[in-house]
Amino acid sequence: DVKVTQSSRYLVKRTGEKVFLECVQDMDHENMFWYRQDPGLGLRLIYFSYDVKMKEKGDIPEGYSVSREKKERFSLILESASTNQTSMYLCASSSGQMNTEAFFGQGTRLTVV
């Protein structure tokens, strides 16, 4: 059974903290993505990676960075968490071929207080 696993379902962090969200996939996929999901806004792409150590900015990268040191792992980093980063974060992966299904993790609901 294919899997994208996010390390935490729920996180509560304080303003100014450095926050790491981890995502691991077991499908040997080239592409990995981080989205945030907010009511009425749908999914917005933060960053994506198409290979190890490669990353590209998505639509809303401000306040975030990412790391992909190994093919199976893609980390999202909030350098200094702020309350407007309270959201649901979804990780996804897909193979490098065109039109392949993107598989999603279960999401991490982050609350910044």
Place this chain on the structure above:
Amino acid sequence: GEDVEQSLFLSVREGDSSVINCTYTDSSSTYLYWYKQEPGAGLQLLTYIFSNMDMKQDQRLTVLLNKKDKHLSLRIADTQTGDSAIYFCAVLPSGGYNKLIFGAGTRLAVHP
């Protein structure tokens, strides 16, 4: 850039058909998708359609694509309470990396 729009809510009676609509702006979009998100879960691919197709049917699901109007719809026949979820329309613009653009999601509520 690409914009994908959906209505936010739809309420239907159990056993009726549901139709969820989506419009997009990029006429070069190659593939168009419908994802389902159940409460507390990630997104799951329901179905997709290639841009040179008009219709695709998969059991209770029918996808219609009007490329001229840039309009995509998902019809669910005989809607059941288990179909209650958020449905996301997503499009794949030309350009690679399977970088999908999502709509805001339509929350489908099925009532008895």
